[in-house]
Amino acid sequence: MAVRRLVRPVLLCAVMGATLGSGQTPGPGELIDRVLAVVEGQVIMLSDVRAHLDLRLIAPPHAADPTLVLTALIERQLILDEAARFVEAPPSDEVEARLAEVVRRVGGTEAFQERLLRVGFTVDDLRQVLRGDLRIEQYLARRFVSARQPTEDEVAVYFRDHADEFLTNGVLPSFDAARGEARRRLSEGLRQERIDDWVASLAARADVVRVRP
């Protein structure tokens, strides 16, 4: 009887050990999230990339390429760090308007909620993202008002070098007719160039760790 009392727990332990041992190391499974980058201490995860794609928070051509989305999110964080120093938080009605736009874009409240759950965002998380976007827009608009107007020669060179972009039904308009549009595009190009240079300088100064390419 005493022997029986000893054997039963020993057997039980052995069976349990074997059971646990057999399932010790689960396979790799489906990757559901991971850290992709850390920008000045801010973590960017795979679920952030998914959130921007699923909720259509990012504009083409980025939307087609997750790697471009990651790059865009890294740059966004760099700009936001600067913008947050100089731009006040936008009014809540602007944020709500943006939020309503996102809900509409993804096909209504139900689809919106489902996508939030899928990426692990709350509505407040999303508001925070939209608030940041508004700050960035305001900051860029304020900082990069192009003070420099291209000279007449520069506009002419631009028109000559980008003639194919001015074709209308295969016909190239005269420089006089296209001057205004050429000037506008060149100015915008110059502005974008400045923004790109600035973002590149931010990236050079910042602590950015891309955990995965």
Next chain:
Amino acid sequence: MLLLAASTTRAAEVADLVGRPVVEVRLFRGGQEIRDPATLDLVETRTGQPLSMRQVRESLSHLLISLGEFADVSATADPAGVVLRYDLIPLQAAVDVEVRGSLGRSRQALLDLIARRFGRTVRPDQIPDAVTFLEELYRESGRYAARITPDTGPAGNRLVFEIDQGPAARIRRIDLQGAPDDGRAGVLARLGLAVGAVYDPVEVDTRLAELEADVRARRYYEARFRHDVTPSPDGRTVDMVVDVQTGSPVTILFSVDGGPPVAMESDPVPDVRLAELVPVAREGSVDEDLLEDSDLRVETRLRRLGYRNARVTHRPLDQPGELSIVFTVDRGPAYRVVDVRFEGSREPVAELRALFGVAVAMPLVMADVEAGVAALTARYRQLGHRAVQVTWAVLERETPDADDPSAMVPVSLVVEIVEGPLTTVGAVVFDGSTAFSAAELRTVVASAPGRPYSRLLAAADVAAVRAHYLDEGYETVQVRVDAGFDESGTTADVTFVVREGPQVVVEHMLVVGNRLIAASTVRAEVALRPGEPWGLDEEDQTRRRLTALFRRVDIRKFSHGGGNRRDVVIVVEEAPATTVGYGGGLEVSQRLRAAEGGAARGQLELAPRGFFEIGRRNLWGKNRSINLFTRVSVRRTDDADAEVPMSSLGFNEYRVLLNYREPRAFRQAGDLIVSGFLEQAIRPSFDLFTRGVNAELQRAIGLTMTGSVGYTYGLNRVTNAQLQPEDIPLVDRLFPEVTLSTFSSELIRDTRDDPLDPTRGTLVGVGGKVAFQRIGSEVGFARTTVQGFYYRQLPGDLVFATGARLGLAHGFARTVTLPSIPIRVIDDDGVVTLVDSGAPQIFVIKDLPASERFFAGGDTTVRGFALDRLGDDATIDLNGFPTGGNALIVLNFELRVPVTGALQVVSFLDAGNVFASVSNLRLGQIRGGAGFGVRYRSPVGPIRVDLGFKLDRREFAGERERLTALHVSIGQAF
């Protein structure tokens, strides 16, 4: 990239898992399962709960911030639910780095660049980034075919980058944009570009920048020269696009008071340095920010000259082929103050004028007037007149002359002060405070019943209460003050409303980044303790202690899930274990030398000197350190025939110091420092050789105070005395080689902002030293020094510094039998007599040995005098050489005025003297010196040149003292 793309395409499958129950959560590191409960506790996804991506995200953040490890989370669908697996990628597995192969540049330079980007070690997860970084580095030098192969080796503790820099790319095609067709060849020649040439991006950028600067110097301030290349697939050639956009030439014009635009060179606004305030040409830019700043600078300058309505704007002026920026300057009349009156105040007018700051004959500067009003208001409120109203009016004494805008308009300033009732504090109440009693909080605030009520004081009290809470871990505490006034407004009940919030408590403590120093050693230095509140003071203490241990310390607070518990994550970076330092230089100082006739004469001397230092720290898993310091110099001697002890290498001045430091010795009592020393110094009156050992226990008391006790056993030998035989103190004649055994102690309170170049704060110290024959000393004495220094920043970045030093010593009597020699005896009144008895006599000596006597004069004491030259009749011999004394007093006053960012000029007034005995100390016998100097802020501290003038000159051996003394040194005088 493929992995990321694949991951995102499976987002829909992830959606299928969300909401299903989690049946198992497991953590792995390097394939090994982690069972440590503290680590498992960091994961928010729990067995039995539905899978939430939000919890997954939080878990990843926890693991990254708390452990410093990245993680992948994967899920396996199981019939019963979801099995989650977290794979941690350790960051701590740092490796040493090496580079080899065809580097094309210095190995050390490459390693330094890698270290600057990634630190001295590279984590495995950073290796891809490091490869990209190196590839980019080589691309930047035109090596597009460079191959970088990382190899971590079998042990994984050493990372070698095999580098093949490959061939330099050559230019296949050049597309020059923006240059006129007829100028293309010139531009290409200037840039040194040709098809087939080797492409050097740095060289191209440099030449482009030079060309752009040249063009900008010709007023093309909008010029923008850039280049870009597209490398061929094999990286051997590049197609180059060079964009040279010049824009239009820019002219800066000024239209002053409605006049026509004129060039800056014609000095259109007298007294305003336009070239400095509108730095378009200097900066080579017409950036809008620069132009707006220029408007503001000119406007501010004019207003400071009394043009109170001055207005400056700018606008572009379109002209064919040229851009003109026209600054429109409307100065308006200039105003000068001819009278300042205060009305309605009972305070003395002199005090009001001092506070107000604006005085008669000054230009009327509205910013100064407003600042003066604010100062008056603040002062009255501080005195309890909370409802004080200070208004002002400017009364024009004459009408501005419309025909002559430069004529000054005299104005009277009338400042009216309505003091209002005096308000005192009634009750002081703390509302919402549960953590501390009202009695405890009352000790924190300055507001108390009966004291004048001041809003500023109440605001300071709010900060004090908040700091008190923060020190106890209430990180979200909010404090505000409400003042309830009675009907008459003379009593204010002050209520501090406290929203305490949760008290944050330390949960886990994690140390990341340590290699040689054990984690237990680091933990011993951490004042934050698990289970105890997270206090700001403890955090500061921890940071301060660890900074002494490590090159870099980062203390991170991480919320561990919800609630009020936080993990302390201490990320450290160790400094190299071995440090080596060396250097050389030239000491320039005014030294006493015997002139013909024996008189001491101060003369400028140069002495080459060098030092070498080697240290080893972080010994045996703790921050113990050992350090060897050596310094040598060669100084000329007075007498070529004199036997000056020299080292075998020919140095007649040297110092060798071996130091061992044991931190937190004797059960945390303090830092133990054990030293051995050997030193030979040439002093003005003698040469001093010392050797011995010293043990000292140092302890920090609070944030600013340090106390120490020590014991020294050493031998001191005096040789080559310059003094007349009868002037040599008895003790030096009897004991030219004296053994001293001394106990010492010191207490210092230091609140200076910078020990090398302080601008504010104080240094107060008191020290004592005692030697007895009973403890092995051949002579006995007691010696104490008290010192205090005060530094204050004045408006305009001026620094006022002052200090006082007092030294007192007493020799314990010792009876000695002497042969018959003339003895110089000083009685209590300082009268010197020579005694020669003709027979052996018994004397009682009370002097201190030379190494312990006080001396003064020189670059850190009284600067009108050469080193050690200061003294009275009893401490300076007839030839002017110092014997030193038992009492010292030194007073210093100095005003430091910045000239440029790195240059400072100073004026100083020093005073002091050395006295034979304490009873001889007379303030009336203090000698003074005044002078001026310059300081240059160098990376090693301020380089100092001071020229001091004696305020009274005396004669020694028929020769009058030199008027001046020049000192060159590093660091401030005090």
